[in-house]
Amino acid sequence: AVEEAELLQKLYHLLEAKGFQTRMEGVALLLDLCKSSPQLISTNIVQIFDHFVLRISDSHKKVKQKALDVLAEIIGILEDALNPVIVGLVEGITTNLNSKDPGVRTA
Numbered sequence: 001a002v003e004e005a006e007l008l009q010k011l012y013h014l015l016e017a018k019g020f021q022t023r024m025e026g027v028a029l030l031l032d033l034c035k036s037s038p039q040l041i042s043t044n045i046v047q048i049f050d051h052f053v054l055r056i057s058d059s060h061k062k063v064k065q066k067a068l069d070v071l072a073e074i075i076g077i078l079e080d081a082l083n084p085v086i087v088g089l090v091e092g093i094t095t096n097l098n099s100k101d102p103g104v105r106t107a
Contacts, residue, residue, distance in 0.1 A: 004037075007037075007040070008040075008044060008047070008048070009081070010029070011026060011030060011033065012048075012051050014026025014029055014031070014049075015027070015052060015055060016051060016053040017055075020058070021056060022084040023060070023063045024057065024063050024066050025065050026055070027050075027052070027055055027070050030048070030052060030070065031074065034074050034077045038078060038081070039067060039077060042081035043080060045081055045082065045084055045085055046084050048072070049088060049089070052067070053085070053089060053091075053092045056068060056071065056089070056093065056095075057092050057095050058090035059094065061084045061101050064096065065101075065103050068093070070106075084096045
């Protein structure tokens with residue numbers, strides 16, 4: 001349990017970092033955790049997605065695009081576990097439909 005808590009703290013720290021590369025590392029770590037520990041992510045989904053949803057509307061387009069690409073994979077992995085956070089995700093995704101960046105819009 002201590003190891004899981006430390007892992008989640010690392011994830012939150014990366015997702016909230018000032019540098020965009022570090023935020024991208026956080027997005028990649030979330031995907032890795034979804035694949036390796038889906039139960040950990042499902043159990044903490046609301047707290048995790050409070051941090052992750054901010055990356056979907058990140059000010060840096062590379063982070064935003066990576067977050068949207070990762071989200072597409074996460075949806076396939078977690079499916080029903082996403083129910084508690086679906087409204088926030090839809091809001092974040094909808095914001096990007098109007099993006100001027102074609103990569104973000106496509107993602």
